[in-house]
Amino acid sequence: MALSRETQIGLLSRMLLVRRFEERAGQQYGLGKINGFCHLYIGQEAVAVGCLTALDKDDYAISGYREHGHALVRGVPPGAVMAELFGKATGTSRGKGGSMHIMSAEHRFLGGYGIVGGQVPLGLGYAFASKYRGDSTVVQAFLGDAAVNQGVYYESLNMAALWNLPLICIIENNGYGMGTAVARASAVTELYKKSEGLGVHSEWVDGMDVIKVREAAERLVERAREESKPAVLECRTYRFRGHSMADPATYRTKEELEAYRKQDPVLSLRDRLKITEDKWKAMEAEVKAVVDASVKFADESPEPDASELMQYIHPTNDNNAPERA
């Protein structure tokens, strides 16, 4: 079913939020407000927006360490995400997580994880729990192209296929695992093909085109929900920045970068929708206000109290654990 113009503008606006939020995060990193690792999502916005907007509120999503965008699209307040990047007490994990571990139980965003591919079996566990309870929720597990070289990815997909679990693995193929091009790490470069032998329905989509991503994701989500079956969706995308803030990305050519910039997922949708200059300015202003507010909130928030140092190591056994997180 074709998406309405209004829906498409909604997708554009979410992509724009992720873009401007990440640009600001990069800037704040430069100012020393954010430290440690910081992996920006700039260029890949169509993947998170296209996939996650195909989920219901009760569904689950999990990601790797390039996950600020997934959190934002899932509805986690930008202020709480920025505050977590700043290491503040108002952050999503009260400053215990950081850039790679943004998570929100309320939004059923199971988080960012820092070990390549290690999040996939966790997503499998949620898919298992969904079937165990019979509640028909589905799980999207995002991973990078390099994570496809981890054994646990295949272990997880095998079990998902064996037991018919509603797990959708979304490969964000941005062409490089850190500085190593896909072809230098994987003998088969059409990554979706690598899961076909496991009996998992697998396909690829142009990950720079949010409409195509959304349509594919909707189809696979519906299939997972109705038939309780796993799938793999390879989204071919590109990151415009380096792997992390420390990476000038000298392993790729200017020409390559420029070619992908012409497919910029945000600007190309703007142009396709023929958004007027005034409308675009209004959209930009709206997003800028949100991002400004997130930085102000993070700046003004307190550091975690020293008394929190040894908190959250073990839950108390008070039998008041939530029925589900």
Added chain:
Amino acid sequence: MAVIAYREAIAQALREEMERDDRVFLMGEEVALYQGAFKCSQGLYERFGEKRVIDAPISEAGFAGLGVGAAMAGLRPVIEFMTMNFAVLALDQVINNAAKIYSMSAGQFRCPAVFRGPGGAAHQLGAQHSQCLEAQYAHIPGLKVVMPATPRDVKGLLKSAIRDESPVICIEGETLYGLKGDVPDNEYIIPIGEAEVKREGKDVTLVTWSKMVYATLDAAELLAKEGIDAEVIDLRTVRPVDKAAILTSVAKTNRCVVIEEGWPWAGVGASVAALVSTTGFDDLDAPVERVHGIDGPMPYAKSLEHLALPTAETIAAAAKRACYRE
């Protein structure tokens, strides 16, 4: 009191907890149709069916990670490893995810999963199948580690582990599965983190856990013949350790020997010895003695394997050194 085998006590604990809480499920290699490589899940598949007793493919990292995710989602997974040697493949999921998620999420997610399986040497199984790996887990904040030595303790501690809100590692003694012992008829649990005095004595404290409890009790009998009255403490849990039980005993005996089956360096015994030597320093009349397996991979040959492990005789000799009786 009923007298049952250690493996039966495990099956009873699983059955009772699965009856009590329908969120509890058992997953692992050969746990369903085969009823467990060591027959610890006897009758469970028949009773609970394939939904709750699940044969996993040989994908330790994958099904351990499934357990972490399912626990985060609100279920109560019991993940069985055929041996703790295989669990090494799943250390990423246990160390990086299970142990960290509560902290990394500031309490939004928790991981009430149990990871269990047999550890230690078991009659000429060679280097890859004879390891004591408790130190790898006991080192990690966010985990709890139990190592029960008796049928009563394994039942009570496994039930506690399943009910615990934290990830708990339960390392069973591979040679203990057939061991029989008294188990109370009524329902009971044994709290995680409580040691037990297995034998009271006044001259020297012998601290140990898991199957070394038996060699240590034998050593205490040898010592008794020489007029040395040893107190034997079974830690039962190696994280968190019952520090008070150890220090209270040492305050009485003023001498301490730490006995473990595994390797000496950077292990649980080293940490217990450090605790007694620092916090308990003023109570000591002699340096803490340690008895442990050789600092090398386990050989296959029967004679060499025997030499590699602590015995009642080597434990008694260490106790005599601690008592300046040698």
